[in-house]
Amino acid sequence: MKPVDLFSFSIDNLRRRKSRTVLTVIGVVVGVCAIVVMISLGIAVNRATDAMLQNWGDLTKIEVVRYGAQQGTPDLDDKMVGIFQKTPHVIASTPMYQPNGFWGQLVGGRGNRYVGSAQLVGMEPTAIEPMGYKLLTGNWDVDTYLGKGKIPVLIGEQAPFSFMDSKKSASSPDAMKYPAYDENYTSISNLPRYDANGALLNPEDFFFDVMTSKLTYRMQIGYDAETDVTTYKDYEFVPVGMISGGMNDYMISNGVIMSIKNVKLLESDYRKATGSASGSAGSGGIVMDSGGGRGNTTTVKGYDTVYVKVDDVKNVADIEKSIKEAGYQIYSMSETRKQMQGQVAQTQMMLGGLAAVSLFVAALNIMNTMTMAITERTREIGVMKVLGCRLRDIRRMFLIESGCIGFIGGAVGCVASVLLSLLLNHLPNILGALGIKGDVDLASFFGLGGMASQMPDMKLSIIPPWLIILALAFATGVGLVSGISPSNRAVRISSLEAIRHE
Amino acid sequence: MSTMIRTEGLKKIYRVGKEKVVALAGVDLEIEQGEVCCIVGQSGSGKSTLLNMLAGLEKPTRGTIAIAGKKISSMDEERLAVFRQENLGFVFQSYNLLPQLTAAENAALPLMFSGMGKEQRLKRALRELKQMGLAERAGHRPSEMSGGQQQRVGIARAFVARPKVIFADEPTGNLDTQTTQHVLRAMLDRVAKYGITLVMVTHEPNLAECGDRVVTLSDGKIIGNVLRKNAEEEAL
Numbered sequence: 207m208k209p210v211d212l213f214s215f216s217i218d219n220l221r222r223r224k225s226r227t228v229l230t231v232i233g234v235v236v237g238v239c240a241i242v243v244m245i246s247l248g249i250a251v252n253r254a255t256d257a258m259l260q261n262w263g264d265l266t267k268i269e270v271v272r273y274g275a276q277q278g279t280p281d282l283d284d285k286m287v288g289i290f291q292k293t294p295h296v297i298a299s300t301p302m303y304q305p306n307g308f309w310g311q312l313v314g315g316r317g318n319r320y321v322g323s324a325q326l327v328g329m330e331p332t333a334i335e336p337m338g339y340k341l342l343t344g345n346w347d348v349d350t351y352l353g354k355g356k357i358p359v360l361i362g363e364q365a366p367f368s369f370m371d372s373k374k375s376a377s378s379p380d381a382m383k384y385p386a387y388d389e390n391y392t393s394i395s396n397l398p399r400y401d402a403n404g405a406l407l408n409p410e411d412f413f414f415d416v417m418t419s420k421l422t423y424r425m426q427i428g429y430d431a432e433t434d435v436t437t438y439k440d441y442e443f444v445p446v447g448m449i450s451g452g453m454n455d456y457m458i459s460n461g462v463i464m465s466i467k468n469v470k471l472l473e474s475d476y477r478k479a480t481g482s483a484s485g486s487a488g489s490g491g492i493v494m495d496s497g498g499g500r501g502n503t504t505t506v507k508g509y510d511t512v513y514v515k516v517d518d519v520k521n522v523a524d525i526e527k528s529i530k531e532a533g534y535q536i537y538s539m540s541e542t543r544k545q546m547q548g549q550v551a552q553t554q555m556m557l558g559g560l561a562a563v564s565l566f567v568a569a570l571n572i573m574n575t576m577t578m579a580i581t582e583r584t585r586e587i588g589v590m591k592v593l594g595c596r597l598r599d600i601r602r603m604f605l606i607e608s609g610c611i612g613f614i615g616g617a618v619g620c621v622a623s624v625l626l627s628l629l630l631n632h633l634p635n636i637l638g639a640l641g642i643k644g645d646v647d648l649a650s651f652f653g654l655g656g657m658a659s660q661m662p663d664m665k666l667s668i669i670p671p672w673l674i675i676l677a678l679a680f681a682t683g684v685g686l687v688s689g690i691s692p693s694n695r696a697v698r699i700s701s702l703e704a705i706r707h708e
Numbered sequence: 709m710s711t712m713i714r715t716e717g718l719k720k721i722y723r724v725g726k727e728k729v730v731a732l733a734g735v736d737l738e739i740e741q742g743e744v745c746c747i748v749g750q751s752g753s754g755k756s757t758l759l760n761m762l763a764g765l766e767k768p769t770r771g772t773i774a775i776a777g778k779k780i781s782s783m784d785e786e787r788l789a790v791f792r793q794e795n796l797g798f799v800f801q802s803y804n805l806l807p808q809l810t811a812a813e814n815a816a817l818p819l820m821f822s823g824m825g826k827e828q829r830l831k832r833a834l835r836e837l838k839q840m841g842l843a844e845r846a847g848h849r850p851s852e853m854s855g856g857q858q859q860r861v862g863i864a865r866a867f868v869a870r871p872k873v874i875f876a877d878e879p880t881g882n883l884d885t886q887t888t889q890h891v892l893r894a895m896l897d898r899v900a901k902y903g904i905t906l907v908m909v910t911h912e913p914n915l916a917e918c919g920d921r922v923v924t925l926s927d928g929k930i931i932g933n934v935l936r937k938n939a940e941e942e943a944l
Contacts, residue, residue: 211820218808589804592765593865594793595821597786702765705800 207599216606223579227611230568230575234615234681235622237565242623242677243630244561246667248554253668255546259539264338266522268514269537270529279533283508284466287330290514293528295521300333301509302457305469308476310425312443312462314369315414318422321372324365327461328469334360334449337515339458343417344447348465356442357423357471360463363450366412368460383412417445425472427479439479441472519543565681568615569688576608576692584699591701604693605686612685616678623677627667712873712905713739713762718771720757720928731757733928734771739921741872742903744896746910746919754928756877759909763796763875764788776872793822797866797904799876799895803858805850805865811837811857812846815864822869829868836864840894856887863895867902874899876908880915892918 207215220227259265270290272282280286282301290299304325312322331349335341348358367383374381421443428437443462451458514529516522522540529536580587587600629636718735721728731754739745749755760766762773764780773781776795783791797818805814816833820826837846840860850858859879866874879895880888896918899906908919916922917936924932 207821208823208825211826222808585804586806589800589806590817590821591789592763592792592798593818593821594789594796596789596793599821702760705765705804 207595207602212599212602212606216603216610219579219583219603219607220610226575226578230571230611231615231618233568233571234565234612234685235619237561237568237684238616238619238677238681239622239626240561240564241558241680242620242669242673243626243667244554244557245673246623246627246669247557247630248550249670249673250665250668251550252547254665255543255550259543259546264515265519265539265543266516267337267538268516268522268526268529268540270512270514270534271510271537272508272534273510276533281508282510282512282534286508287512290512290529291330291333293514293525295517295525296514297517298330298333298336298515299512300330300337301328301466301512303328303466303469303509304457304461305473307473308425308427310423310438312369312421312423314416314419314421319372320369320413322365322369324362324368324460324462325457326469326472327457327463328466329463331465331467333515334463337513339455340450342448342450344445347446348463348468350446352444355440356444357464357468358446359421359443361416361445361448362459362461362463363448364459365462366416369413369416371413417448421445425476427476439475565684569684572608572611572685572688573692575611576604576689577695579607580604580692580696580699583696584703585705587696587699588701588703588705591699592705597697601693601697604696605689608689608692609682609686612688613678613682615685616681619681620674620677624669624674627669630666633666710741711738712741712743712776713737713907714774715762716772718758718761718773719769720754720761720766721769730928732761732768735925735928735930737923737930737933739905739907741905742899743921744899744906744908744919745921745923746908746916747923747925748910748913748916749925751911753925755909755911755925757928758925759875759877759907762907763798764792789821793818793869795872797869797871797874799859799862799866799874799879801878801881803850803855803862803882805858805861807850810847810849811842811853811861811864814850814861815868817865818869833864833868836868837861839898840864855883856891859883859887859891860894863891863898867898867904870902871904873905873907876906878909878911880910880912888915 256265270282272279287299287301290296293299304327312324314320314322329337329348331347334348335346342363344360346360348360350358352358369383370376370381423441423443424438425441426436427439429435430437443464449458449463514525516525519540522538523544526536526538526540590600591597715735715737718732718737719730720732721730723729735758737758747755747758757766761768761781762775764773764783768781771781772779775791778791778795780788780791805811806817809817812830812833815836816824816829819829819832824832834843834846837843837860840863842857842860842864845853845857845861850861853861859882863879866876874895876895880891883891892915895906898904908915910916920936922932922934922936923930924934
């Protein structure tokens with residue numbers, strides 16, 4: 207038989223027993239709906255968890271520290287950074303080194319009137335872009351040589367706000383655009399604001415355009431207490447671009463980022479100028495030259511912290527494991543995420559199990575319906591056999607019939623689930639409209655209490671397209687499987703018995 | 709003329725509890741191509757069993773059946789189904805039309821089973837119905853037709869695939885005398901026209917008169933095998 211004939215035959219038969227078909231389909235609809243909605247709740251909670259963690263920090267970034275490591279753990283130095291970089295799935299590895307052995311300030315604007323205190327950050331030039339920051343203007347290239355005394359830098363988007371007007375009293379509210387303290391030195395929360403998409407509000411609201419004016423870094427290399435004269439060494443900082451680390455990467459958003467090589471250059475210049483090693487051997491700095499200094503035996507070589515960026519969240523765990531095995535400590539959002547997801551998965555499994563029971567009942571229902579249909583049609587089946595209908599066609603005919611019940615149930619179930627999901631997502635509004643107050647805190651239901659308060663626009667239920675496709679396939683599969691035993695029964699019907707049956 | 713159906717030592721024994729019931733006790737039969745063979749006998753004589761076995765609906769306990777040179781007694785169900793599609797037609801006593809299908813769709817069923825496209829098979833079914841005088845009923849369902857009309861649809865269905873052999877089990881058993889004449893005439897005309905072999909079971913002796921060969925069964929044995937080659941000509 208042609209497939210089109212098989213289908214029209216099967217569908218005709220379903221149509222002949224409308225009420226029975228409808229009842230059986232309803233069973234499937236309920237089962238599919240239960241499962242889809244359960245899964246959608248879990249997806250929604252997981253998405254919310256991810257969004258929340260995303261707010262806290264990058265899921266694919268691992269912070270590696272050597273602090274508290276056992277003896278024999280290799281130094282967290284440039285060599286190690288290179289080793290991390292070469293690890294499969296690692297797309298970038300860099301220190302974020304803030305030199306603290308020397309002191310200097312940024313000056314700029316007309317007559318170098320504005321003085322800034324932004325922190326210098328040294329990074330591996332090739333690793334800055336892959337770390338996932340947003341380039342607002344310019345380019346990433348802090349590695350070009352621009353001439354003696356000139357250093358290419360990336361400006362963190364909030365760094366321009368760190369400038370103070372030196373012509374005004376430091377305690378004046380006008381001395382800074384966004385002062386952290388008022389005139390009485392009480393802390394005020396007056397930081398630059400971000401909008402919902404993470405873009406800085408009023409970005410033009412600073413004293414001068416850092417990107418186009420001449421920017422000088424004045425490193426303090428000497429101070430004569432008697433004459434009260436400070437000596438400086440000046441460098442020209444040439445901004446190549448402005449970047450944003452988002453709301454969470456304070457170090458980047460407020461910093462002046464340059465190549466680690468140039469930070470080392472500044473340090474060594476400082477040492478040369480002052481004749482000391484304090485520029486680096488101090489509290490956790492880099493030892494540029496282990497032979498120098500005053501023979502400090504407790505010197506920690508290498509960096510305090512190195513950041514490793516992984517290509518995909520799913521590879522983070524493996525990388526973390528190997529870094530831990532090397533003896534380092536790590537901090538990452540993935541750990542936290544795993545625990546949260548584990549909790550959600552557990553609850554989801556339990557509810558999914560209940561939903562599966564209802565689908566199982568639906569399957570039994572299909573089997574029953576099909577068996578009844580076959581018993582009723584014994585005679586027809588016999589006649590078809592006598593007229594030369596092949597056994598495989600009879601089997602297919604009934605499998606298509608039961609598969610159709612599953613498919614239709616699945617399709618209607620998916621539509622119902624989508625509607626239900628819409629209803630759930632608008633539950634607070636609906637309850638509000640009905641005058642009922644109350645929060646629906648799904649997160650606490652999944653054992654992640656208090657999340658709803660952090661995510662005010664969190665969705666209760668999310669149905670991605672793959673879930674619809676999966677549900678349809680699964681429902682059809684359930685229909686087909688339920689039809690196997692009844693259709694075998696149909697095949698076994700003796701044509702002779704069937705036509706005798708008066 | 710060649711032999712269309714040949715049986716050798718055909719036996720059928722049913723077990724009813726501990727007892728054995730012999731339905732057929734060794735039947736040797738040969739039916740020529742294009743012959744109209746009527747099988748008659750008392751109820752319980754084994755005539756229906758013989759027909760069912762000839763049509764491959766029932767397996768013999770012993771003995772062989774060959775149709776058009778093919779030994780159907782040793783075919784499995786799947787091969788038998790294909791063999792039926794290609795070689796056999798059936799007319800039932802109780803018509804056995806599928807209630808959800810129209811007359812034309814019913815008549816086209818064997819062609820559908822053998823995989824013919826819808827347009828082509830309905831065209832052929834319609835031609836068949838027209839010859840049975842049922843052209844205007846093609847779109848009706850069985851429940852909207854009289855017994856005689858239903859049986860004519862049944863006959864159209866049997867002829868639609870141009871089989872080599874048509875088996876008919878009491879085809880007029882449920883019809884009144886006048887309709888019987890009508891239906892029988894239609895069937896015989898078309899068998900003669902296409903040179904199809906017809907094997908018909910009946911318990912009415914006067915119906916048997918129209919056969920070229922009349923086989924009489926009693927207690928599972930052939931007690932009469934009369935060739936009435938000229939019956940048709942005599943009647944004319």
